[in-house]
Amino acid sequence: MNLSHPATTPRLFVLNVSAGAVLSMTPDGKDQQVIASHCHIPDGVAVDADAGRVYWTNMGVPSADDGTIERAGLDGSNRVTIVPQGVTHTPKQIHLEKQTGKLYWCDREGMRVMRSDLDGSAVETLVVAGDSAADLGDQTKWCVGIAVDPVAGQIYWTQKGSDNAGVGRILRAGIEIPAGQTAADRSDVEVWLDRLPEPIDLEIDHAQRMLYWTDRGDPPTGNTVNRAPLDAPAGQARPEIVLTHLMEGIGLALDLPGERMFVTDLGGSVYVAGLDGSEGHPILFAQGNLTGIAYAELPAAKA
Template identity: 25%
Template sequence: AGFPPPGPAITCILSLTLKQSLMLSSPLLLFANRRDVRLVDGEGVQGESAIVVSELEDAAAVDFLFDESLIFWTDVSEEAIKQTHWNQSSNSVVVSGLNSPDGLACDWLGKKLYWTDSETNRIEVANLDGTSRKVLVWMDLDQPRAIALNPGQRYMYWTDWGEEPRIERAGMDGSSRKVIVNKNIHWPNGLTIDLVEEKLYWADAKLSFIHRANLDGSAREAVVEGTLTHPFALTLSKETLYWTDWQTRSIHACNKHSGDKTREILSGIYSPMDIQVLEPYRQPYIQTPCSNDNGGCSHLCLLSPLQPFYSCACPTGVQLKADGKTCKPGAEQVLLLARRTDLRRISLDLPDFTDIVLQVHDIRHAIAIDYDPVEGFVYWTDDEVRAIRRSYIDGSNATILVNMDINHPDGIAVDWVARNLYWTDTGTDRIEVTRLNGTSRKILISEDLEEPRAIVLDPVNG
């Protein structure tokens, strides 16, 4: 209890906590608590936690970039990844349009965010500001949850608690994917890497244990067995493991080698989720192939376990040019999809066929959609707003073209040669045409139409 109100008080408590922890030489623990993100002293001396960010919906996963004083978290209700500086009280959205972002990891060397989504069953990566977002893994994922990075060796690790529970690893560019643990595993929730001793630790909530193994899954051994109730997330400082437990609603700790010296760090937590040791030694600096000039890549430079130890990558749906470094300007073949309350585009250039939501607001009942390849506008009908609208293919510059005397706009078709737009209206039972900019509107057919729906043009042959 006795939590400070949000605002300047937080900054004060934080700097205090930071100072005290440096003096006490005990690590700071950063954890998500659904309604907020908090810090607590790793030795549990103070017995209470400080709020970093308050008034959140559903904060689940958390990570940080120590060098830049950045804290990141996923919000499952807001379907976004957000960030704050730990000396500021404001926060901002980094990546939006997610479904269920359960796991999050910051690549402190390549300055990237990696995350799992258990609803889309994908692992994605983006720059720290959310740009150049790319799907890395999309096949054979069932319920991906925790994700941990080892950028020094250029591998990422994740847990999957689906039908066939397992821990997998792959290069941080998605290459060399391999299952490393798939026996004696049920609900692998927490996952963390001991960078110094090169060990992987994980917590299993169903089998109530914490195990560890080499980074390739070999030499597996038990650390804590049988005494855990529902371990969720796991992190580690020099010699100590820390984990959150859903049933005890506490943060617990033990010795990372022997599993003894078990103790409770903080109890009575509202809903403890992900946890990280917020210390610079968890993010040691190493020169990487991406450190200089972004590896020569136009967009994403991703670390790889294979020679030359990095690969250039492009935003989802965009192909890499033959030089292996530069991305094409955009997707060349695109499928457009109207889905009642949103519009999506799917690149057909790449095998993952990931759908990207166009960032257009106030779509209530989109029905038909078409595209003008000349100016790059997408056109669609909205039956509830009773309008024809258009925007660029990225969702920007959205405008209403026609909204007068429209009842139930249905089919739509772009004449990209003569620069006209045709549509059907099942309310007025008409087919109409206008210039692509919305001027010179004309009724083409109003007789003998009962429920005119789909419409298609062949402009080349008129």
């Protein structure tokens, strides 16, 4: 019996804010292809390899409230806006939850955690962290990074705080709003970790029950990739810094079978390292301003 897996091709999907583009490349930074151009300040990206689709958020101009979410084929075909202007303010990191067929994202100036179906319909607000008008200048309420833990039935998100203020937080709550409560008054929101420089994007290693995140604040604890046990009680997580010397770290993607991570920063670099940060090194640098990154094993015919 042949138990070999179907042939796959690994690809990175990287967002270049300077170019307004979604890029695809091999994990060594070569064979770069432009999947989409003229993107309006792209920030978060997620890939559905089986369906042959890539999703990304466009922050837009915060004062204009014109953020959107788009979807396209892995070759850039069939590009469509699935969440139009006026629905979400400043969408940041996006997460694709395959089991339930949902997209989750954080809305920074909207101060919300949101989700929708994969076609952009059935948009819901799961968490309201502040009033988008009254609290607009309060960066402690800006929601940025998002991750979903379907095993424990929880969502995690970051609220970064102002630059280098040391008031960044990672929070968590149930995936579903408790009965009889609303996104603004739900009682199950916990501060999982606080007093961080500027936590940005989140990723989960579900097998090892480990949460990873980037932090773009100042050294020594900022400009890093960190991790901590996912099931730590709120307020008791002990972060481990696994990668340092980023130039304002933003995007994070885990290749769990390959036991490695990929990281982007606003300085224009893409880094690869082991999950423990070992052998970390840049595979690209001076690429402009980079934000979101996703890793995917694509069926060979779709690469």
